[in-house]
Amino acid sequence: MKSSDEGYASPTATHPATGPDVTPVTSAPARPRKILGGLSGKMKSRVETACWWLLSVGIFAGLWEFCWYVGWADPLLMPPPHIFLSNLPEQFKFFDRGNIVGSDDTGASVLGVLAVILWTTMRVVVGLGIGFALAVATGLLNRYNRIFGNLTLPTITLLAPISPVAWLPIAIFLFGIGNTPAIFMVFVSVYFIIVLATLNQIDNVPANYIQVARIMGATKRQMYTRVILPSILPGLFMTLRLNLFAAWMVVLIAEAVGVGSGLGQIVMMARNTFNSSLVFFSMTLIGLLGFLLDQLLRIVQKRLLWWIDQEGRK
């Protein structure tokens, strides 16, 4: 995951602007530490991170613009950022507040874009939430009750490698068109992986943690709720974050095929209507959303599982 080693700083952070104000007092050559001398260490690293983000995205966009400028990139097929971001109102009208695609009479506002984004995000979050909770529960139950484990594990192991896309017809057979098949697809894309990850984490709980609790007379149930569950959560949350991007990919496919609304549907419609600007605009939204959601999960992780960093990022 590219963003995992970065700080919180988003590419749009405003701190770089404060940089030049703080002029170096000494005659020492411009070492970055001196330029940012007035800021605390944490702030400095954030500013630095933000600068790298801007630079990275800037170079990427610059190369693209260059290709357009010298005529290598056909603006009809590969419109550079300044084109597909210039006619935003034109784009907005494809985003409908009513969660229905095709009617462009209520659109043409940012609200429509927000509505579409919220619908897609909701599908991802609900699917991930249900998938995570049920998967961890299944995993714990697998180890807690041997018979349940023996009965379910072989099937789960066989189902795990099936691509979520292969579940798409089933999602539509079962749930028709609407939100449910998209949520189901997200669920399927994380559930099996997290069940297996849970089992792996349970088997790797440090023996000392278990023994300490046994010595103090923990019952089996107490062992699972008070020792095993908290000690596997950090690792599982990491698994969840790694699978977030997979969930994003899946929800777009589901929306394109089985929902009839959302960002996935808009990308599909843009393809069918040969609207390349809309394609790239949607892609930009998707990228930003995925990034923001990962940051959100990261904050949740810090708050809920504060011991994870001391554990060496399990």
Add this chain to the structure above:
Amino acid sequence: MAVPAVSCHQVSKVWNPDSASPLLALDDLSFEVERGEFIVLLGPSGCGKSTLLYMIAGLESTSSGTIECDKLPVTGPDSDRGMIFQEASLYPWLTLSDNVTFGLGLRGMGPGLRREAASKIMKKVGLGDMLDKRPDELSGGMRQRVAVARALAMQPKVLMMDEPFAALDVQTRTKMQDFLLQIWRDSGASIILVTHSIDEAISLADRIIVFTSRPGRVKKDIRVDLERPRSPRDPAFHALQDELSELLADEVDRAFADQQRSETGSHTA
């Protein structure tokens, strides 16, 4: 004398008893621990002294023989018998207060009473102002003190320690030994401590039980009658050091020879 706190009677342990090459780890061990006695199990590494500790704790079963605590056979762990491991093994997701009273929580004690108990015990181990700290904020020695506090909270009759100070530096180690003696006097519990350090054994023990190398047997049971605090400059301390070194050297030599024999044996086979 009164009922012993722990008594081991002809205890043996065989690893992989059903395999082609069962391994006899402990052989026919018998000894008793009096109430309030400080026992040190001393032996070369791999002699099974930790295994014995785990069996007394009820974490490991015996292959034959019986272990009794207060005349009751040991069938599993019991909060009467506390244990401290080489690693403090505090739960990183709990504050020190919650770590120390983890066992009381298992018994169903409410948060208010637990908090009270935690503050009392943490004061006893000299960490009274650290109730809300997290384990990762402590040094190794402090962490081990919290582990001791956690064991004490259960008011055990027997406290078992598996090389509890082995991971600490020498200075901290000496401090922790003084600390442990003080805790032992206050609590009145029997202590069984496993170590391979001769000096640690002499500094702490009422009785040192020296183990043979594998299979572990009682090689010698030595009563240490030196006045506490014990000084390594005391000639009697020296004499004990020499005696124990000699006993251990024999065993290490034997273990080494065994190892070589089995290695050459497997080469020719």
